[in-house]
Amino acid sequence: AQTVTQSQPEMSVQEAETVTLSCTYDTSESNYYLFWYKQPPSRQMILVIRQEAYKQQNATENRFSVNFQKAAKSFSLKISDSQLGDTAMYFCAFRAWYDFNKFYFGSGTKLNVKP
Amino acid sequence: KAGVTQTPRYLIKTRGQQVTLSCSPISGHRSVSWYQQTPGQGLQFLFEYFSETQRNKGNFPGRFSGRQFSNSRSEMNVSTLELGDSALYLCASSLDRGRGNSPLHFGNGTRLTVT
Secondary structure (H helix, E strand, O other): OOEEEOOOOEEEEEOOOOEEEOOEEEOOOOOEEEEEEEEOOOOOOEEEEEEEOOOOOOOEEOOEEEEEEOOOOEEEEEEOOOOHHHOEEEEEEEEEOOOOOOOEEOOOEEEEEEO | OOOOEEEOOEEEEOOOOOEEEEEEOOOOOOEEEEEEEEOOOEEEEEEEEEOOEEEEEOOOOOOEEEEEOOOOOEEEEEOOOOHHHOEEEEEEEEOOOOOOOOOOEEOOOEEEEEO
16 A cells, blocks of 8 residues: 655745655555645645656756655655745645556645745 | 536535535546545545446445446435544546546535534
């Protein structure tokens, strides 16, 4: 079974600064996919960024980037130039190559961006 | 393009009753997955439907069931409700059965309260 761990229940950052959210996972699979989702108070889960395990290059999406360390089974999210709209719960998610739409989620990190 | 639509947004039911939740996926999406979100257990996979067939199932009792119609719309049913079933139920759709890094697209969820 796969497990995803987010060890930071809550974090705060000043507007325009950079923050890193941690995520580790446990799996015996070599081929899988990793995601970061954001859940604002509206409750809708929004995809932030995704990474394929077979790609060594770290994914980036505008102000969002990941540090993917496959050997360490670590997948952290870096948010640069934090904005007030980034305030939300952030969930790290894992999907094995064969599990199609069965995602395993971490417990989430609540990010507060302060003005 | 309209997003994933879940109805109703809120539901209050009594222990022992049953409830049906509805989900309309993004147009063209053929896979629908359901997740339960609670403060204690986090986000947990319930099941996935594709082409009107259940393709994957999480570790939930048989009181939780679902179905998918020919237009890809899906319903989830919970019978003999228990207090512990109080949760946010999220529906997610995807174009296909998790091709590569294909993400899930989530709805706003149905907040079920069991009294």
